[in-house]
Amino acid sequence: MKAAYINQTGPAENIIVGQLPDPTPTGSQVLVRMRAASVNPIDTYVRSGLAAPPNMPLPFIIGSDLAGVIAAVGPQAKKLKAGDRVWGANQGILGRQGTFSELAAIDESWLYAMPEHVSDEQAAALALVGITSHVGLVEHAHLQPGETVLVNGGSGGVGSTVIQMARAIGATVIATTSGPEKMEYCRTLGANHVLDYRHDDVPKRVAELTGGVDVWWETSWMPNFDAIFASMKHRGRVILIAGRTSRVEFPVGAFYTKCLSLHGFAMFLTPVEVQRQAAEQIGKWLDAGKLHAKIDRVASLDDAAELHRLQEASDSGAIRGKLVVKI
Template sequence: MRAAYFRQTGEPEVIEVGEVPTPQPQSGQILVRVRVAAINPIDTYIRRGTAPMPLPQPVAITGTDFAGVVEAVGPDVSRFRVGDRVWGSNQGLLGRQGTCAEYVCVDQDWAYPIPEGVSEEQAAAAALVGITAHLGLFHRAHLQAGEWVFVNGGTGGVGSMVVQMAKAVGARVITTAGSPEKAALARELGADVVALYKQEDVANIIREATGGRGVHVWYETQPPTDLDRTVELTAPRGRIIVMAGRQARPVFPNGPFYVKNLSLFGFAMFNMTADEQRVCAEDINRWLANGQLRAIIGRRFPLQETAAAHRLQEENTLGKSGTLTGKIVIVIDS
């Protein structure tokens, strides 16, 4: 099978596209013919070596998210049959092979059915970012209807999911955008208030929207740098979510934090169990099927150009170039 892989960590140029052996499903695994894969920042960190993880040898196939069709099933598989359309995430991590390939073997516990009427492209693009958004909002913060949520970057991968999921359960959303065009898209996704962070005072906008009380859930998608401001703008008994910034060491405002009865939650998606993530997938499937959730596709690349896809992701994640809105998907020729 054809796959995009690397033999050693480094710049995007270490990615090669070529023939590798087609995997065979073991007990509890399904073999998926991949139609669409998706690129996430974690894929570039693993390839670069800044998120050290065990890598398959002699080559490591890149890619975390996938959507496709079950080609074969191994012994003891009970959740799926040949021909089922499935999606999932958590591949290309912790020694598992990735999804930028014609086939991938996946443990059945990490795969989910694609609902009727939902495209494989939407399922793949919503995978990691959707599960991440859901874990923060509901597993960690226990978001309730009527509460205010703040999230940075309402048109980004995770941010756009946070906006839509919060609205799906009846919460109110404040987010940021870097341009009027992105602000309009954030409102289209359901954001109640959008601040143009390059020219507006985000803190004042949050205060005005919440009547000075602050937000109930602060979902921080960026490496935190100013927890003083975050704590000030979070309502009493509010919850702060952090899920980015491996090297971030912000000053922690202990006094203001505890006198407001605040809670701080951190998580990494790949540390969460299959059962915890399946709860997310069930909601994601329902919202995708009924039109309450959609993934924004920023760019599409063929498998042959996976290195260019990594480069574009890095330019926006690390370089803050602002040239990407939404997700990057890899369309697998078959």
């Protein structure tokens, strides 16, 4: 089979596109014929060695998200059958092989039924960001209809999904981003209010608009906790999903006197059943047209190294949406 893989961690130039043996599903694995996969920041961290597991198999196939069709099932697989369309994430990490390949043997517990009218590209683009957003909003923040969410970085891959998901739950959404184009994009996603963090005094504007937020979703590697805590209602919840190497000041007094809570999580370490519950709801929203991924480009396996370089340059504005591979 054709695959994009590495023989050692390092720069994007280490990615090789070539032939590897076809995998054989064992136990509760199924063999997936890939149709689409997408690039996420975690993929570049694993490839570079920043988040590579000690038991990484080599050669190692890159990629975590997927959409495809079941080609065969292992002897203990009971939920899926050949011909089923599926989507999922959680590959390419914790010792599991990735998804940038024509075929992959994946445990069926990580795969979910594809809504009939959803494209492979959309499902692959929404897999990691969708599950991350649902786990944060539902499992950690316990977001309720009528509450207010601020999404700091609303035009990014996760942020744009959080906006749509929070609106689907019935929350009021404030998004922050930079520049007129990104601000308009956040509005098209359903954000009730959009602020430009480069020019707006965010805590002041939040107070004027809503009197404070119940949930603050932080996508920045360097969160400004003074601004965050000043924007929160009492018993508000702050969600952190980035900042692997970040070290920032923490205003303890402002945190505990408002009875706030701080929730950090890595989607890949979320229990499989919690992720399945998230995926089932995501499937319903996808089917109803309430979720949509902005795709910057659709490329081929041959472009894998270039896509990793683009992902690593995303902070410079190199991409506007998800990078997807059609297989």
